[in-house]
Amino acid sequence: MTTIPARDFSLAVSMSDFVVWLGDGDNDFSENEALRAVLKGLGITVDLRVLHATYFHSTLVGNGDVYVYRSDKNSKNVFAxxxxxxxxxxxxxxxxxxxxxxxxxxxxxxxxxxxFDEASCQVHYEEASYSSRLRHMIDPTTYPVIIEESGYVQQMHDLHV
Incomplete structure (x- = not known):
């Protein structure tokens, strides 16, 4: 019997888990090392501190877009x-x-x-050989999406780093 390996992952956690606080100051934090290792393994450059700041300081409640990061346009390695x-x-x-x-x-x-195991708020973790959640997030034809509860028109930003 042949097994098909799980290569797609879908998670939900608190944005605060993306960083580790080192002190009491507004900027006294560093990137979560395990998540940093994931991105390094994928060959994708994403500053988790910038994502954290974008979420908490630049994204209003009832707003927020999807960001898709790839090392190059045709890569299977993707972070969305x-x-x-x-x-x-x-x-x-x-x-x-x-x-x-x-x-x-x-x-x-x-x-x-x-x-995920070390996250303060463990909502969802999934491994699959095919994740419909991942495919939906990275499919440009599904955007823009109108979020019913707020009326926000969500966009996808496809970034090749």
Whole structure:
């Protein structure tokens, strides 16, 4: 029997888990090391501190777009995050998805699991050989999306880094 490896991941955690606080100052934080290792394994450059600041300082409640990061246009390695801020969410929950090729699968899987297991707010963790959530997030034909609760018109930003 042949097994098909899970190469797609879908998670939901608090945005505050993307960083680790080092002190009491507004900028006394660093990137979560496990999530940083995932991005490094994917060959994708994303500043998690900037994502954190974008979410908390530049995204109004009832707003927020989807950001898709790839190392190049045709890469299977992808990191997609939905920064929509739900009107009633008091835990700052964000969902994100990762797709990877076989070369980085072990690094991605182990570090995503570590990240989720250490998260302060563990909402969702999924591994699959095909994730409809990931495919929906990265499909440009599904945007713009009107978020019913707020009327916000969500856009996708496809970034090749």
């Amino acid at each position: 995050i939905d920064l929509y801020r739900d009107l009633t969410d008091q835990m700052d929950i964000v969902s994100f998805a990762v797709g990877c090729d076989e070369h980085c699968l072990s690094v991605v899987r182990s570090n995503l699991r570590k990240f």
